[in-house]
Amino acid sequence: MAKDPADSKDAAAPPTVDATRWAQHMQDIAARSQRLVSDFLARQAADPQVGMSDPLAIGSAFLDMTTQMMASPTKLMEAQLGLWQDYMTLWQTAARRMMGEDDVAPLAQPEKGDRRFKDEAWSENQVFDYIKQSYLLTARWMRHVVNDVEGLDPKTAAKVDFYTRQFVDALAPTNFVATNPEVLRETLESGGENLVKGLEHLLEDLERGKGQLRIQMTDDTAFEVGVNVAATEGKVIYRNELMELIQYSPRTEKVFERPLLVIPPWINKFYIMDLRPKNSLVRWLLDQGHTVFMISWINPDEKLAGKRFEDYMQEGPLTALDIVRKVTGQPTVNAIGYCLGGTLLGATMAYMAAKGDDRITSATHFVTMLDFVEPGDLGVFIDSQTLEMLDRKMAEVGYLDGSEMATTFNMLRANDLIWSFVVNNYLLGKDPFPFDLLYWNSDSTRMPAAMHSFYLHEFYEKNRLKDPGAITLEGVPIDLGKVKVPSYFISTLEDHIAPWRSTYRGVHLYSGPTRFVLSGSGHIAGIINPPNPDKPKYGYFLNSRKPKDPAAWLKGATKNEGSWWPDWQKWVSSFTGPLVEARQPGSKDFPPLEDAPGSYVRIRV
Template identity: 65%
Template sequence: MAQDKGAGQPGEPGSEKGQFRLPDPALVSRTMADVAERGQRIVGDFLKRQADGSPSAGPDPLHIGSAFLDMTTRLMANPARLMQAQIGFWQDYLTLWQNTARRMMGEPAPPVIEEGKGDRRFKDEAWRENEVFDFIRQSYLLSARYFTNVVQGAEGLDNKTAQKVDFYTRQFVDAMSPSNFLMTNPEVLRRTAETGGENLLKGLSNLLADLERGKGNLRIRMTDDSKFKVGDNIAVTPGKVVFRNDLMELIQYTPATEQVLKRPLLILPPWINKFYILDLRPKNSFIRWAVEQGHTVFVVSWVNPDEHLAEKGFADYMREGPYAALTAIEAVTGEKSVNAIGYCLGGTLLACTLAHMAARKDNRIRTATYFVTMTDFEEAGELGVFIDEEQLLGIEEKMQKKGFLEGREMATTFNMLRANDLIWSFVVNNYLLGQEPFPFDLLYWNDDSTRMPAKMHSFYLRRMYQQNDLVKPQGDPNAIELDGVTLDLRKIKVPSYLVSTREDHIAPWKSTYRATQLYAGKVRFVLAASGHIAGVVNPPGSGKYSHWVNTSLPPDPEEWFRGATELAGSWWPDWQRWIVAEDKAMVPARVPQEAGLGDAPGSYVLVMAKD
């Protein structure tokens, strides 16, 4: 058998790296005492919260069991298909056994299966160089493929059930990866041998700390949050808060050019997360870059709501968000018309506002840019797994008790969409390897979650995700009405720029593309590489991620992509050319005036969901 490079064998004499070192007895003693004390406190706090009356969840709150029962019943109705899948699996497994035996005898043997591109779970060299770990890796991949193919091959399931079964099968398959376990991860075994098990003691301490952070629920620390402070080394683009109401602060940024575009730029971020995703560091800040291109930038910083805002609805977000911002922008600049950007849910709000304004013949927003925005929710992607009647009732029960949805619940849902990257990689790093997480601004922002007001969130999930009412035209009895106006997206005539991302798990690009067939004005659709965040926050100087353009807008997104041209680098300059082409008028730079509300990034953004 070829020796695993650097893997080391516990207890084996030889190199210093390969020897098993006993842990420091004093460290073990301190750790165990700490575990006992903290563990008792965590369990006590958890039991107290249960006794205080948390919402009843039932044995299967997500109704996964019924979905899998339906799938199993349909599989059993076609035993020949299931048998064929099993035969193929065992043939592949037999080949793997044979190839492993050949490798052990010193003969080369090709892999039977390889992990997908971008799968970083098996990046350690030992997964391929050591025959045993290579066998473990490939047997897992074969089993994962078998489970996935069987589930996806079940015929007769309705779309929602099939999607739920497929999603939770992949959650199970990901959880069972050998990389997630001490005895089947060569990197963890090597670290354990080198440290005498101190990595596991440190990992246990990390686990307890995360349970304490979550008050009995596991809240995995993804980054070293001690290295970041909002307004200090992230969200540092200079500016002033020029307006504030119950739901938002409006920030005006200090100009960086002597002349600026006449039309101010209003950015509406999502309130599911905080606005500073667009202002993380100077080198990747879209806000700073837009200021440097000559825009007078205004950004809405949404409040992190508590129970006092439980009755704030979607109409309130429209009225106290974009409408209030337009009035405030005119007051401080004298300009009635603006260019507007909406990011994700902020883009959905922008579309609602424009449809509302169209009905009222209000033309203050002259161009609209949508970052990864869904308006047609018919194919909502994997988030649709969490939107059925039973789960909505469960969410509403929780919100009725507190007046809001906890920020961590939404964050956990998003993390499950990329479980290997956003859950299991940290389990391995923090708990098995016993390492501190790396300081990363994007993950700090990701962990800075926000709450959702009960009334607004119930409306959003039911009327948009579940019923897809936003795309229904005026005259349809189920069309959405806000502030006495029936919305019809087909009435939106302003020029629209839509940017989506090819690997988006939250707003799938083929779903966001549907908006190109709705708006009545000129539309430009651009597809960026990467995902929901990295594809958007991609400054020109990074040299990362290409984008695709196509002036034709056929109904079929695949047809659009086949005719698209791939261009290297960021889409930001393309957007700048588009916005300037709509209006090139310039005026002297506008410096934000002191309004007595403080400097950017304001006070609302500093309120954390745990406060």
């Protein structure tokens, strides 16, 4: 049974406080706080964005929502009445519990997977149970009210819903000292030491972000690229302004004749596919017998502001195809593209189809959007006013800072990627736990201004990639319908970044044979899900039929246990060619430049 903070034995005799150390703590905190405030005010005075009262058009979206809501006051009154009725019922159930009834069913329960209320006190202590249910009822009411407003255009409705969720998540009782039983216990037992340490963590995060809050999600000192993450053996065999090309050392005596080229996104770094030996996709591919080439993108600065999407295509996969052919002697490859890397792969294959270039034999798309009509929550950030603001920002410095991208992605899962760390780091005063995935997640990258503006406007805002001839790359109008390459699409059920119902549309854009597989979990965990017979996770759905409606595809799909990786290996084996002698990295014309993972991946924001 959970220990009620008010009943703590330690509450009667709190730990002795070292007054001298406490005073020094507070003096240091005051000095650092004053410096941060002064720096913040100076930056605000110099920042042209300060003059923009609503750069993301949030206020105007809620004004539109309020206007439409007032046009139908009856619905609002009905919702308000329903909330008051729920409150009255909650009062009654709480009173029954306080009078000793044990079988009182809760009026509101957290959604499955909501870990905020995992502490036993939220259920066993009547006061905290009441606080929890009151919050859940109010949150449900707020979401219902804003989602029930008629007459809003879809973009405005999506923006209102998204920021309402942000507001609701921020107000959760778990985020405050006085209403979080775990924090109260820790405060009583430590004599408030957790709050002092939490304040120090907050100041450290503000200092690291130069006045902006950069929450430390993991112990960065626990990891080193090339040592205990991104440590699979290989060599960098080529380098240009945008990428290094890594060829990994073979792990089998024989390898497949046709090599494998992997194109990661440049919004993140490639080593999500090479974290640790037990979950490294790169290592697993080598163990299957593939000769793996990996593109490692540069973390660009202002010198590369003018790099275009076409430059990423020419200096990335097209150049890599040339190098792979010269190093291995093989004229064709199997290719994998992850997220934005998959979008680039699709655009590149359309360009190659127009040029009569057939160097890609098979293509695999990890959580890849080719049709952006339903971009999920990211669509909230895609409107003319927001894009205009981003264009101005990028024009000033030459790139979009990686930390801004990271904040956007974290907001898509705010309870897991923001508020859980607020509670752990600032309220409980705990140090972040060392976790390789979160280390990678915090290792963000910049976006060159020219490329990112094109990508946001042409792909997200105007959704032109799916339309034949609507986008021109290097003077060539491209048409995804001309792509005849056999393609494997793997998406994930809970993806907030590339929703599977959008990625599914890609199977109908190519004219070649396609296979669509849906893994459980999200954008990362659903993809980086190695086979583990002892602990199979997530599973995956298969359906050989491909109806236009993604819901119909899922309804007719069969769920399989474990990892989707073996399914992909079985599929790609039709395109690998026979076994040949293993190849060591590099060649006479392309001698190794340095050990993997190379230099570009080490450039941190």
